[in-house]
Amino acid sequence: xxxxxxxxxxxxxxxxxxxxxxxxxxxxxxxxxxxxxxxxxxxxxxxxxxxxxxxxxxxxxxxxxxxxxxxxxxxxxxxxxxxxxxxxxxxxxxxxxxxxxxxxxxxxxxxxxxxxxxxxxxxxxxxxxxxxxxxxxxxxxxxxxxxxxxxxxxxxxxx
Amino acid sequence: xxxxxxxxxxxxxxxxxxxxxxxxxxxxxxxxxxxxxxxxxxxxxxxxxxxxxxxxxxxxxxxxxxxxxxxxxxxxxxxxxxxxxxxxxxxxxxxxxxxxxxxxxxxxxxxxxxxxxxxxxxxxxxxxxxxxxxxxxxxxxxxxxxxxxxxxxxxxxxxxxxxxxxxxxxxxxxxxxxxxxxxxxxxxxxxxxxxxxxxxxxxxxxxxxxxxxxxxxxxxxxxxxxxxxxxxxxxxxxxxxxxxxxxxxxxxxxxxxxxxxxxxxxxxxxxxxxxxxxxxxxxxxxxxxxxxxxxxxxxxxxxxxxxxxxxxxxxxxxxxxxxxxxxxx
Numbered sequence: 001x002x003x004x005x006x007x008x009x010x011x012x013x014x015x016x017x018x019x020x021x022x023x024x025x026x027x028x029x030x031x032x033x034x035x036x037x038x039x040x041x042x043x044x045x046x047x048x049x050x051x052x053x054x055x056x057x058x059x060x061x062x063x064x065x066x067x068x069x070x071x072x073x074x075x076x077x078x079x080x081x082x083x084x085x086x087x088x089x090x091x092x093x094x095x096x097x098x099x100x101x102x103x104x105x106x107x108x109x110x111x112x113x114x115x116x117x118x119x120x121x122x123x124x125x126x127x128x129x130x131x132x133x134x135x136x137x138x139x140x141x142x143x144x145x146x147x148x149x150x151x152x153x154x155x156x157x158x159x
Numbered sequence: 160x161x162x163x164x165x166x167x168x169x170x171x172x173x174x175x176x177x178x179x180x181x182x183x184x185x186x187x188x189x190x191x192x193x194x195x196x197x198x199x200x201x202x203x204x205x206x207x208x209x210x211x212x213x214x215x216x217x218x219x220x221x222x223x224x225x226x227x228x229x230x231x232x233x234x235x236x237x238x239x240x241x242x243x244x245x246x247x248x249x250x251x252x253x254x255x256x257x258x259x260x261x262x263x264x265x266x267x268x269x270x271x272x273x274x275x276x277x278x279x280x281x282x283x284x285x286x287x288x289x290x291x292x293x294x295x296x297x298x299x300x301x302x303x304x305x306x307x308x309x310x311x312x313x314x315x316x317x318x319x320x321x322x323x324x325x326x327x328x329x330x331x332x333x334x335x336x337x338x339x340x341x342x343x344x345x346x347x348x349x350x351x352x353x354x355x356x357x358x359x360x361x362x363x364x365x366x367x368x369x370x371x372x373x374x375x376x377x378x379x380x381x382x383x384x385x386x387x388x389x390x391x392x393x394x395x396x397x398x399x400x401x402x403x404x405x406x407x408x409x410x411x412x413x414x415x416x417x418x419x420x421x422x423x424x425x426x427x428x429x430x431x432x433x434x435x436x437x438x439x440x441x442x443x444x445x446x447x448x449x450x451x452x453x454x455x456x457x458x459x460x461x462x463x464x465x466x467x468x469x470x471x472x473x474x475x476x477x478x479x480x481x482x483x484x485x486x487x488x
Contacts (some may be wrong), residue, residue, distance in 0.1 A: 002205035028253040058422065060414060066471070068451045071422065082291045085434070086379075107419040109397040110310070113416070 053078025098131040208296040216439035218254035232351030235343035242272040246402035250384030296330035301378025329385035335403035337465035348478040366441035373428035380424035406477035411450040
């Protein structure tokens with residue numbers, strides 16, 4: 001019996017070391033699993049048209065120096081979050097040309113058919129867009145306050 | 160033989176803590192190993208997937224050797240609305256060892272809608288529902304028994320009320336080019352559109368610098384059908400996009416609806432491989448293009464937009480005659 005006592009005494013520190021190693025490796029493994037992309041920053045914001053939130057609008061961020069664009073659809077409260085690739089939220093870091101459009105052709109082939117929607121946003125926000133945005137590393141909040149009224153007169157303030 | 164009296168030291172087994180630690184270590188190791196095993200499995204599926212793409216590209220070259228042209232994107236002989244029509248996949252059957260099916264479907268003896276409206280429609284419907292492994296990508300977890308998704312179902316002839324059915328699926332669609340063009344009177348800038356019959360000499364940018372076929376998955380983007388298209392005049396979910404795709408939609412677009420949106424992936428190219436999709440170039444080589452490829456589509460009503468130098472690398476690769484040659488990255 002006496003010979004057992006030292007063995008018992010050693011076991012506890014050893015299992016503690018093993019447990020600690022285990023915890024460290026688990027945390028390390030989890031950290032590796034959630035790495036993001038270095039060249040992409042998260043972008044979200046709210047789109048309003050004449051002060052009211054604009055739902056169902058297609059937001060496009062086209063990088064001016066080349067690369068893949070990012071898209072988003074605004075939700076019922078006009079909020080959008082850009083998607084760069086499947087499972088990668090955000091847009092490329094740098095300057096972007098932004099276009100916003102509500103044009104939706106609908107889908108006559110669906111059950112029931114999905115109705116389309118006309119363009120509500122003036123062309124200087126989509127086809128001949130003057131909107132720009134800058135995406136920074138981390139998270140960027142970009143809100144767009146669109147107005148229909150400025151479409152009637154030439155507008156230099158946006159540039 | 161008398162057993163020796165067991166001493167307390169020999170009677171000792173594992174304590175609960177030791178057992179738990181061992182289980183935890185094994186669990187951690189399996190947890191570390193599992194993603195590696197899964198990615199190895201996906202790599203094998205991707206390899207099979209690009210091999211099928213290679214087979215189809217070689218089949219197209221066989222077709223070109225015997226016919227002097229690539230197959231048409233789709234056969235536009237029946238100009239009635241919603242007239243189901245053969246696409247490049249059906250025309251390619253003899254070149255991919257499916258000659259009996261080609262004969263059974265009488266592809267060369269009239270268009271799909273005419274066969275479906277004749278008294279001999281039944282063997283045509285069952286033939287079109289044949290599942291051909293060469294047209295399927297094993298990575299596509301959205302496939303429903305190898306048939307096209309119900310959102311892309313056909314009607315069995317002309318109109319919406321005939322005999323609906325879901326044809327055999329295809330995870331590979333032809334590259335139509337830059338424009339959303341349905342009618343055969345307007346050529347597109349790619350290799351497959353209505354009555355296209357593109358000749359090798361028309362691939363001005365070079366066969367190694369022009370994409371011919373690309374992938375589209377069923378789960379997110381509703382794939383395609385190998386046999387044909389449901390409506391040669393339709394650009395909605397059940398129009399020409401079961402056979403071809405254009406370069407306006409971003410590769411693997413995931414933020415916008417797939418159906419009837421020119422920016423949605425239901426009209427473009429996609430895959431479930433992480434980070435991109437495989438394409439076959441016109442020379443038959445298969446390349447993996449990542450979804451962060453330079454993408455800028457010059458959109459408008461003129462037919463010269465595809466030659467605009469502001470177009471992105473992806474747009475240049477998907478046009479055969481834009482004069483903007485670029486190597487596949």
